[in-house]
Amino acid sequence: MDPEHKNIVRCPKCGEPQPGGTYNIDDYVLCAGCKSGLRIEAFPAMYQPHHDPSPKRSPVKADEASCFYHPANEAVVPCDVCGRFLCLICDIELGNRHICPSCFEKEVSRESTPELVSKRVRYDNIALHLAIFPVLMWFITIVTAPLTVFMCIRYWKTPLSVVPLTRVRFILAFFIAFVQIGLWGFLAVNLMG
Amino acid sequence: MRYKRLPGKKSGFFRKCTLYRGEDHFLSVESNIYTEEYFRFHFSEIQAFISKKTDRGKIWSVILGFSALIFTTFTINAAAPPAGGESTFFGTVAGIFIIAFIYNLWLGPTCSTWVQTAVTVHELPALGRARRRRRFLAVVRPLIEKVQGPVDPGRIQEIRSAPPAPPEVFPPADFPSPRPVEPAAEPETSGLPVNNAGPVHGIMFGALILSAGLDLYWIIFPSFPALFFSLLFTLVVLISIVTALVVQSQRRMTSAIRKITWTAMIGFVVTFLTNYVLSMGYLFRNIGMIRNGAWEYYSTLAQEGLADMPLMAGFSFFCAAFFLILGALGFFVMIREKVSGKGSSSRKPFAGKGSAVR
Numbered sequence: 001m002d003p004e005h006k007n008i009v010r011c012p013k014c015g016e017p018q019p020g021g022t023y024n025i026d027d028y029v030l031c032a033g034c035k036s037g038l039r040i041e042a043f044p045a046m047y048q049p050h051h052d053p054s055p056k057r058s059p060v061k062a063d064e065a066s067c068f069y070h071p072a073n074e075a076v077v078p079c080d081v082c083g084r085f086l087c088l089i090c091d092i093e094l095g096n097r098h099i100c101p102s103c104f105e106k107e108v109s110r111e112s113t114p115e116l117v118s119k120r121v122r123y124d125n126i127a128l129h130l131a132i133f134p135v136l137m138w139f140i141t142i143v144t145a146p147l148t149v150f151m152c153i154r155y156w157k158t159p160l161s162v163v164p165l166t167r168v169r170f171i172l173a174f175f176i177a178f179v180q181i182g183l184w185g186f187l188a189v190n191l192m193g
Numbered sequence: 194m195r196y197k198r199l200p201g202k203k204s205g206f207f208r209k210c211t212l213y214r215g216e217d218h219f220l221s222v223e224s225n226i227y228t229e230e231y232f233r234f235h236f237s238e239i240q241a242f243i244s245k246k247t248d249r250g251k252i253w254s255v256i257l258g259f260s261a262l263i264f265t266t267f268t269i270n271a272a273a274p275p276a277g278g279e280s281t282f283f284g285t286v287a288g289i290f291i292i293a294f295i296y297n298l299w300l301g302p303t304c305s306t307w308v309q310t311a312v313t314v315h316e317l318p319a320l321g322r323a324r325r326r327r328r329f330l331a332v333v334r335p336l337i338e339k340v341q342g343p344v345d346p347g348r349i350q351e352i353r354s355a356p357p358a359p360p361e362v363f364p365p366a367d368f369p370s371p372r373p374v375e376p377a378a379e380p381e382t383s384g385l386p387v388n389n390a391g392p393v394h395g396i397m398f399g400a401l402i403l404s405a406g407l408d409l410y411w412i413i414f415p416s417f418p419a420l421f422f423s424l425l426f427t428l429v430v431l432i433s434i435v436t437a438l439v440v441q442s443q444r445r446m447t448s449a450i451r452k453i454t455w456t457a458m459i460g461f462v463v464t465f466l467t468n469y470v471l472s473m474g475y476l477f478r479n480i481g482m483i484r485n486g487a488w489e490y491y492s493t494l495a496q497e498g499l500a501d502m503p504l505m506a507g508f509s510f511f512c513a514a515f516f517l518i519l520g521a522l523g524f525f526v527m528i529r530e531k532v533s534g535k536g537s538s539s540r541k542p543f544a545g546k547g548s549a550v551r
Contacts, residue, residue, distance in 0.1 A: 007352060009241050012307055012314075020352030024344065028246055037246035039304075041330060044341040045240045045311070047348040120229050129226070161229055163196045163213050163222060 007047065009040050069100070079103055114162045123155035124169035131176040141180045148177035196220060200328035201319035210319040212329065217340070219333060221317055232315060234308050236333075236340040241309045244326055250303035257297055261290035267504070271474070279474040286470060300324070393440045394450060395527060397433040401457060401520030404430045405513040412509055430516075434458050447530060453523045460519065464512045471505040 009018045016033030018040060028037035065075040067087035075085030081103040092104050094115060099107070107113045131148045134140040152174040156167065196213035203210040213220040221232040264287035271279035306320035320326040338344070404426040411419035437454050 007240075009243055009309060010314075012243060012245050012305065020350045023241070023349050023352070024346070028244075039244040041242040041334070042344065042349050042352075043239055043241065043337050044344055044348075045238060046352060047345070048341070115233070118231055120231075122224065122227055122229060125226050161222070162231060163211075163220070 009042065009046075011036060011038060081107075111159070117162050120159065120161055122160060123151060123158055124160055124165075124167065124173070127151040127155070127173035128169045128176075131173040131180070135180075142184055145177040145180035145184070148173050149181070152177070199332055201317070201325045203318045203321050208318070210317070212317070212319045214332070214336070219336075221315070221319065223318065234310060234315070236337045238310045239308060239337055239341075240311065242326075242330065243307045243309060243314075244304045244320075244323070245306075247303045247305055247321075249321070250297060250300070253297050254294065257290055257294040261287055261294050264290060267474075270504075279478050282470075282474045282477050391440070393433070393437050394446075394454065394523065397430075397437040397454065397457065398520045398523035398527070400426065400430045400433045401516045401523070405515075405517040405520065408509060408513040409517075412506060412513070430457075431461060434461060447526075449526045450523070450530075453519060453526065457516070457519055457523075460512070460515060467508060468505065471502065471508065475502050475505070 009023065010016065011018060011031040011033055013036045014031065014034035016031055018029075018031065018038065020042075022029045022038070023040045023042040023046075025039070028039050030036070031038050059072060059074065061074065065085050067073040067075045067090055068084040069090050070087050073087035073089065076088055077086055077091050077098045078084065079086055079100040080097045081099050084100050086098065086100050090100055091098050092101060094104070094107075094113065104116075108116050111117050127148050130144050130151065134144040152170045156170060160167075196215055199212040199214050199219060201210075201212040207225055209224045209226070211222045211224075213222065215233070217237070218233045218235040221234070223230045223232065264283050267283040268280050268287050271283055300322050301324045303321055304323050304326060306317045306326050307314050308317055320329055404423070407419065407423045407426050411423045434454065434457050438458060441451055441454060
């Protein structure tokens with residue numbers, strides 16, 4: 001992290017720090033460095049003190065529960081997934097939940113928590129483009145049409161996106177591929193006939 | 194978690210960006226058609242939104258307006274008797290460009306917008322128009338102020354160029370001392386020698402010159418072999434340009450070489466599309482030709498060349514000359530860089546997109 005950019009806004013083009021007098025002005029202000037027109041909307045997080053991220057250690061006393069991963073530390077909260085006791089170092093806050101590093105890693109790999117998903121593959125777009133674009137070179141559709149049908153069936157239940165999405169692309173791709181297969185069948189029958 | 198759509202959208206041919214509002218954050222969805230990446234920015238952590246005016250909208254206006262003008266001219270030219278299907282075709286294309294031009298004007302001025310938090314500065318491609326940015330902020334500002342509180346103008350004014358001293362941190366006694374915060378690594382571009390254009394770019398420039406020469410030869414002396422080699426070298430040019438673009442994205446090259454390569458790419462795309470459009474116009478006018486298959490069209494091209502297509506012949510001459518000059522310019526710049534042995538570097542203060550919170 002660049003420590004210099006804390007609490008200061010820099011020009012995106014030249015990197016010149018912009019003084020506070022140029023923030024929250026209802027117009028573009030020229031950067032002193034490169035004369036680019038800049039408009040900066042600043043919020044209280046610019047001047048509020050930073051949350052100290054360093055974990056606090058609290059040694060366990062004789063009659064207290066200790067952390068599962070750090071037996072010398074006092075347990076402050078149980079993991080909401082596996083129930084293990086966690087100290088302040090191990091506690092990972094995810095929304096309203098407290099989970100341990102091990103369960104966090106599992107949730108990331110399973111993509112069971114939408115907040116932790118950073119990337120998804122759009123199989124519906126792949127299927128739709130596989131159905132449409134090969135039409136430009138129609139003879140390829142003998143391969144791509146069945147492939148499209150396979151993709152539509154195989155990935156129908158796969159989560160597509162964290163934002164609301166319908167499966168209309170899958171349906172459209174399936175329909176187009178079905179028509180292509182039908183046309184190939186018609187062509188085959190005609191040729192044999 | 195339910196997401197609601199926020200104002201702001203960027204729809205490109207290969208890239209699409211949209212914004213959504215969550216409970217305590219907003220989500221930037223950046224899609225390249227086949228994959229989506231998610232960037233989350235919590236309202237409690239947003240320090241600022243930074244917008245910079247850009248000329249992108251004006252450049253698009255020039256391109257679209259010029260294209261509309263060109264195709265309108267083609268339409269008027271083709272409408273002169275004996276009129277055929279060409280005028281309809283060119284008129285349709287001109288109409289599309291005119292609509293796109295008006296739409297671009299309606300969208301308003303362009304800008305680039307970034308969101309700054311304590312750990313990152315991340316560009317929001319969905320807020321590329323000033324009007325969209327205003328509408329987005331009108332929705333998001335109250336949400337941020339609800340979490341962070343209202344802005345104190347006095348405290349904002351106090352922010353000066355020199356950042357405040359970092360807060361003292363007392364590490365636990367029996368934990369190892371934290372590593373000292375290292376100064377931000379210099380961007381990769383500074384202090385390192387510039388890579389001169391290598392063999393890939395040399396091959397590309399050579400292919401441009403050869404392809405231009407073959408095109409000129411085929412226009413003047415049409416024949417099957419000439420057409421075949423002309424088409425073959427067009428493919429070679431395309432492959433070499435794409436390879437050169439990939440190579441220069443991974444290395445630091447001088448601005449001149451990068452611009453020439455990009456100009457070659459854009460020129461190739463424009464040439465291809467325009468030739469395609471002109472060919473379609475010709476085929477519309479000679480509809481009987483395509484009833485016998487595409488082979489007759491290519492056969493006519495090979496034997497008679499562009500004698501029956503003066504517009505395409507003129508355009509092809511222009512493109513051949515353009516690529517000839519571009520290839521020669523590329524070679525000249527390459528040789529000059531090798532001889533002088535120095536290159537320029539342009540430091541970008543925002544080294545990439547940073548490590549956005551996902």
